[in-house]
Amino acid sequence: MTTAAGPAVAAGGAGMPDDVGAPAPGRAAVIGSGAWGTTFASVLAQAGTPTTIWARREEIAAEINAGANEHYVPGHRLPPGVRATTDMGAAVKGAELIVVALPSQQARAIIAPLAGSLADRAVAVSLMKGVELGTGLRMSQVLAQALDLDAGRVAVVSGPNLADEIAAGQPTATVIAAQDPQVAARVAARCATGSFRPYTNTDVLGVELCGAVKNVIALAVGAAGGQGLGDNSKATIITRGLVEITRLGMALGARPETFAGLAGMGDLVATCSSPLSRNLAFGRHLGQGMDAQQAADASRGVAEGAKSARAVLDLASAHGVEMPITAGVVAVVEGAASVAEVTDALLARPRKAEGVHASPQQ
Numbered sequence: 433m434t435t436a437a438g439p440a441v442a443a444g445g446a447g448m449p450d451d452v453g454a455p456a457p458g459r460a461a462v463i464g465s466g467a468w469g470t471t472f473a474s475v476l477a478q479a480g481t482p483t484t485i486w487a488r489r490e491e492i493a494a495e496i497n498a499g500a501n502e503h504y505v506p507g508h509r510l511p512p513g514v515r516a517t518t519d520m521g522a523a524v525k526g527a528e529l530i531v532v533a534l535p536s537q538q539a540r541a542i543i544a545p546l547a548g549s550l551a552d553r554a555v556a557v558s559l560m561k562g563v564e565l566g567t568g569l570r571m572s573q574v575l576a577q578a579l580d581l582d583a584g585r586v587a588v589v590s591g592p593n594l595a596d597e598i599a600a601g602q603p604t605a606t607v608i609a610a611q612d613p614q615v616a617a618r619v620a621a622r623c624a625t626g627s628f629r630p631y632t633n634t635d636v637l638g639v640e641l642c643g644a645v646k647n648v649i650a651l652a653v654g655a656a657g658g659q660g661l662g663d664n665s666k667a668t669i670i671t672r673g674l675v676e677i678t679r680l681g682m683a684l685g686a687r688p689e690t691f692a693g694l695a696g697m698g699d700l701v702a703t704c705s706s707p708l709s710r711n712l713a714f715g716r717h718l719g720q721g722m723d724a725q726q727a728a729d730a731s732r733g734v735a736e737g738a739k740s741a742r743a744v745l746d747l748a749s750a751h752g753v754e755m756p757i758t759a760g761v762v763a764v765v766e767g768a769a770s771v772a773e774v775t776d777a778l779l780a781r782p783r784k785a786e787g788v789h790a791s792p793q794q
């Protein structure tokens with residue numbers, strides 16, 4: 433992608449050595465023409481992977497084919513390797529990577545028509561950061577179910593990846609997680625550029641939980657800011673939020689080091705401190721007194737944490753994991769408590785030693 437002022441990203445991926453044993457570079461399809469779907473499509477194209485975006489609306493597809501997506505990625509030109517269509521079947525035909533970038537709660541229904549139609553060596557890639565309501569499934573699990581794929585053929589991308597910054601060509605790193613390290617390496621090779629640096633990880637569960645729960649924590653940080661609280665409160669919520677993420681992840685079988693990495697601490701820091709974050713902004717609206725519907729109406733793009741908070745809390749409860757900040761976010765989003773009441777309740781909890789497994793002091 434280039435900025436309106438000129439090229440901002442070096443097309444570094446095209447000449448990069450491929451991983452051993454990977455098939456020849458193929459095409460990618462991106463399902464979803466929003467901020468991250470369009471931006472990641474541009475990264476793929478800059479890395480030498482021709483990419484077709486599926487857009488729901490004709491006018492967005494036409495605009496992308498003319499080199500821009502002003503609604504979702506304003507002020508940036510798209511590279512020539514990005515095309516768009518409203519025909520989902522045509523977008524995925526023969527594609528090596530089927531990348532899904534939709535609101536998490538809508539993903540299953542939207543991609544269901546693709547079940548059984550993917551190329552034999554195709555890999556599904558989730559860019560989404562949410563947990564499905566009702567099932568408690570992570571997005572890689574939703575993709576595997578909906579597309580009727582073995583879990584080994586699903587990868588996820590998660591990290592400090594604010595779309596607007598990447599669209600402007602600013603450098604960042606990310607994590608590509610897949611059960612099979614060769615699958616992760618293959619996806620990484622398709623999207624690596626001079627400014628987008630993917631690391632690989634086989635802890636799919638941990639990487640996905642990091643992305644989904646950090647959105648819930650960003651809502652809490654935003655709500656505190658909306659109440660006029662300062663950086664000490666923010667740092668407290670981020671740090672204790674990371675404890676909640678780690679506690680849930682370890683109970684479910686994730687690796688602890690994942691939470692200190694780019695998808696964990698990295699994305700928490702980016703999201704909880706950026707004016708670009710939709711979750712942070714949504715939380716700020718809540719802190720200023722809006723209810724969840726008013727905050728959604730005032731938001732630009734999807735704030736995943738508002739829906740995933742309930743799904744994460746239910747998942748935690750089912751595994752006996754305590755997540756007090758997440759529970760507070762759920763109470764506010766569901767209208768059961770005000771931000772001030774939740775703040776007071778969190779501060780009044782029994783004192784305890786610091787740490788993931790600490791229990792209250794007697």
Ligand SMILES: NC(=O)C1=CN([C@@H]2O[C@H](COP(=O)(O)OP(=O)(O)OC[C@H]3O[C@@H](n4cnc5c(N)ncnc54)[C@H](O)[C@@H]3O)[C@@H](O)[C@H]2O)C=CC1
Pocket residue numbers: 464465466467468469470488504533534535536538542559560561562593594595596732733734736
């Ligand atoms: N924007 C960002 O900086 C990043 C976003 N993500 C994640 O990527 C996922 C997608 O986010 P964005 O692209 O930013 O969202 P967005 O709100 O910018 O775009 C969502 C896309 O989904 C489409 N969509 C929404 N409801 C639909 C429906 N019922 N049927 C068909 N299409 C529908 C919209 O038309 C749009 O193309 C989310 O899970 C988000 O957490 C992850 C990293 C960075």
Ligand SMILES: O=C(CO)COP(=O)(O)O
Pocket residue numbers: 561591592593594595647650699702703708709710711712734735736
């Ligand atoms: O996931 C993101 C950055 O890594 C984007 O965060 P928001 O969805 O809050 O904008």
